[in-house]
Amino acid sequence: MGTDSAVPVLQPRTTGNERLLQIFVPITALVLAIIAWHLLITLNGIPKYILPGPVDVATALFTDSSTLWPALLVTVRITFMALAIALIGGVGLAIMLVQSRLLELALYPFAVILQVTPMIAIAPLLLIYAPNTQTALLICAFLVAFFPILSNMAQGLKSVDHNLLNLFELHGASGWQTLIFLKIPASMPYFMAGLRIGGGLSLIAAVVAEFAAGSAGQGSGLAFRLLESQYRMNLPRMFVALLMLCGTGIAIFGLTSFISWLTLHRWHESAIKREN
Numbered sequence: 001m002g003t004d005s006a007v008p009v010l011q012p013r014t015t016g017n018e019r020l021l022q023i024f025v026p027i028t029a030l031v032l033a034i035i036a037w038h039l040l041i042t043l044n045g046i047p048k049y050i051l052p053g054p055v056d057v058a059t060a061l062f063t064d065s066s067t068l069w070p071a072l073l074v075t076v077r078i079t080f081m082a083l084a085i086a087l088i089g090g091v092g093l094a095i096m097l098v099q100s101r102l103l104e105l106a107l108y109p110f111a112v113i114l115q116v117t118p119m120i121a122i123a124p125l126l127l128i129y130a131p132n133t134q135t136a137l138l139i140c141a142f143l144v145a146f147f148p149i150l151s152n153m154a155q156g157l158k159s160v161d162h163n164l165l166n167l168f169e170l171h172g173a174s175g176w177q178t179l180i181f182l183k184i185p186a187s188m189p190y191f192m193a194g195l196r197i198g199g200g201l202s203l204i205a206a207v208v209a210e211f212a213a214g215s216a217g218q219g220s221g222l223a224f225r226l227l228e229s230q231y232r233m234n235l236p237r238m239f240v241a242l243l244m245l246c247g248t249g250i251a252i253f254g255l256t257s258f259i260s261w262l263t264l265h266r267w268h269e270s271a272i273k274r275e276n
Contacts, residue, residue, distance in 0.1 A: 052236040057243070060236035068225055068237070072244050075206055075221035078134070079252070082141030083202040089142075090149030090194070098157040098183070099175065115147035119205055123212035137209045137221075144205035145198035152194030156187025192260035199252040207245065 034054050040046070041053035048056045061068075093111070097104040123140050130136035160183050168178045210223035222241050229238035 048236060049233055050235070052239055056236040057239045060234075060240045061243075064237050064240065068222065068241060068244060071220060071222045071225045071241075072248065075203070075210070075223065075245075076248060078137050078141055078206045078221065079203045079248075082138055082206065083145055083199055085138075085142050086145035086149050086198055086202065087195070090146050090198070091153050091191070094150050094153035094157060095179065095184075097154055099179065111147055111150055114143055119144055119208055120212050123209045126209075127213055133213055136213060137206055140209035140212075141202045141205040145202035148197040148201060149191070149194040152190045152197070153187060156190025157183045159190065160186045188263055192256075192263060196253065196256045196260065199256040200249055203245070203249050203252060 038054050041051060046053075052060075093107070097108060119140055122143065123136065126136040126139050127133065130139060157179075164182055164186075165178065168182055173181070206221065207223045210221050211227070222245060226238055226241045229235070229241060
């Protein structure tokens with residue numbers, strides 16, 4: 001029998017073409033969508049107070065920039081402040097719950113209650129008891145972003161390989177040593193998933209809370225500008241505000257995804273690219 005049997009050789013995938021496709025396809029789809037939008041407006045003669053075209057929206061972006069950009073900064077500030085507080089509170093409480101079974105049984109139901117209660121119902125109460133509107137908006141955004149981070153972090157801390165836990169116990173590691181050197185590093189994929197979810201939810205909650213509050217004035221955010229544009233039938237400005245919110249959400253998701261990749265790409269399977 002011959003020994004020169006054909007052995008299939010796995011060739012590495014070409015990443016250059018994939019990267020070009022990842023950039024070219026979304027940009028092409030976006031450009032085609034804008035062209036189709038413009039043709040729809042032009043061919044049907046739709047006035048801008050019913051449906052503005054891309055040119056009207058681009059014009060409003062520059063003419064109303066002095067009003068919309070400060071409002072966007074207010075919303076972004078509330079979003080990131082709420083996310084930061086949710087990260088500190090969610091991670092800290094998750095560690096305490098995992099370290100103490102009694103504390104988990106006592107406090108976890110309250111976290112679930114806050115999560116399942118509709119934000120639109122909590123906002124009016126916070127407006128009554130909070131010292132000012134900005135604080136109420138911050139608390140609303142925090143409450144929505146808090147539970148996904150808490151839940152994912154707690155699940156990650158509980159999902160450590162039991163064999164590794166036994167190994168640490170065999171070598172006499174203390175509870176805090178096991179937490180710092182084993183449980184927290186092993187929970188990072190779960191934490192990063194919670195971070196991505198919490199980042200988007202904090203923005204959504206900030207906008208929804210401002211809708212419920214109906215706050216106006218110099219320190220109002222982008223949600224109020226949306227309502228104001230609706231009342232005045234200024235649809236180009238309304239579209240610009242929506243695009244700003246959409247762009248902010250995409251930027252937050254991109255930032256949290258980059259942080260996740262930066263943390264996991266050297267060692268975790270979810271971020272390592274397959275070679276075959």
